Amino acid sequence: MVERRPGLTVLTHLVLIVAVLVVAFPVYVTFVASTQTAEQIVQAPMSLVPGDQLVHNYVAVITGADRGPGSAAPVGRMMWVSLVSALVIAIGKIVISLLSAFAIVYFRFPFRNLFFWAIFVTLMLPVEVRIAPTYQVVSDLGMLNTYAGLTVPLIASATATFLFRQFFLTVPDELAEAARIDGAGPMRFFWDVLLPLSRTSIAALFVIQFIYGWNQYLWPLLVTTDENMYPVVMGIKRMIAGGDAVNEWNLVMATAILAMLPPALVVLVMQKWFVKGLVETEK
């Protein structure tokens, strides 16, 4: 701070506290709703004090027992599907991007630039703009309702390839030279030198891509029709049968909390890497 202005300092904290409260309010309401009975929620306005149904609601949701209208698939299973898909997407992206960035930076071969641009162009084709034809490809390959269908089409990532390419370009040439003089082949150099050096970038990307994978909605909506393969983010939507009062909002809200928990934990635990990675990948 440049100068002492007590009034401004008070205002600063005031603004920030209000911001934190406003940002947290929807989640607080969700949490409170997830601890009440369906009847308590429906009497408007619902109380803002947590109720006593916490254990009951969460057990009911996770096991899929005791349900009204809407989908009654167990959320435990959905969380598992989400976890597997998010991990496959995050790790798959990192692995194939590391390999292709390594090839592009450390080798000279015909059409190198062409491939680089081919990968670059995929930045411009988010799933949302090519849903129908991609759906056809996946269905022709028999990948509907499988983990492969949920993950592989989302695995190619120009962003990750770029980040690793940028990073590899900053690695001193002397390291590769020394490795070569010592008789190490390219893969040995990759494993023993490049990979350990990229640890921070890998961690940062992992957080971002895990969240990306976990939060997918449109794609699972298309390629899964079997309740057993619903990821949780999409499962919530299926639980809302329509109409305000008929839904078991307490259970929907418990599911929402469960769906938010893993990515929020990943962000909070790995905050330092995440912030660094976010600001660096995009610039």
Place this chain on the structure above:
Amino acid sequence: MEKRVRFRSLTLPWLLLAPQLAVIAIFFFWPAGQALLQSLQMQDAFGTSTEFVGLENFRRLFGDELYIESFQTTAVFALLVACCGIGLALLIAVFADRVLRGAALYKTLLVWPYAVAPAVAGVLWLFMFAPSIGMVSFWLRASGFDWNHLLNPNHAMALIVMAAVWKQISYNFLFFLAGLQSIPKSLIEAAAIDGAGPWRRFWTIVFPLLSPTTFFLLVINIVYAFFETFAIVDAATQGGPGKATSILVYKVYYDGFKGMDLGSSAAQSVVLMAIVIALTVVQFRYVEKKVQY
């Protein structure tokens, strides 16, 4: 920039590139080509015969009032999301940058909405504003404002804008904070010595120096509002009431999968691709040049 030291191998680079290339060929280029092709074709309702119709799909599309309306809806939505999101995030970031004690805590408390899925954000806001049971809609009614996003198009738009801004605010905040922290303190101090107050310093020094960040965020937020908010719309309003919140991405999905009009859906996909490409080009050209004074 090129490496001086390279490895020599004829087959290895191809093997390393193979997985990435296979995925983008099968799931990016092939479908994109299909979309282009389908946009030039027309299918009958049962998908039994296909006819090449040239630009007919596009002509129909831009002659379609609903599509033009959807364009306008998307533009209004994107503008509102970008402006509200950027404005609020800038306000919070400027104050967060001033804080000495508790800065890390505030940051942590503001970062996590990034992790919330758009679909979940949509459900959360829908729940708070649901006309019969929502608590905020109850408060609004108690204070004399009759909220009903199921009937009133403006209310529905406000609802998805709020949900979209809420979800995106931590992202914008982090970028502004990083931008603010990279402004040299000596500049601010010099201005303070010359007698410029905080308000004046913000508008004459901080805001101009932040303009590259602001511009970058503007593009990112528009892309976000165009493409990533599908889940929010689908969860909160389903494009309704009527077609009041049916943004372009929602319409592609609806026409292609619910309406089964593949030709029109493909033509819409092609239009969307053109928009993404234009936005990406703008972003790269101007971000490289840096908007600055």
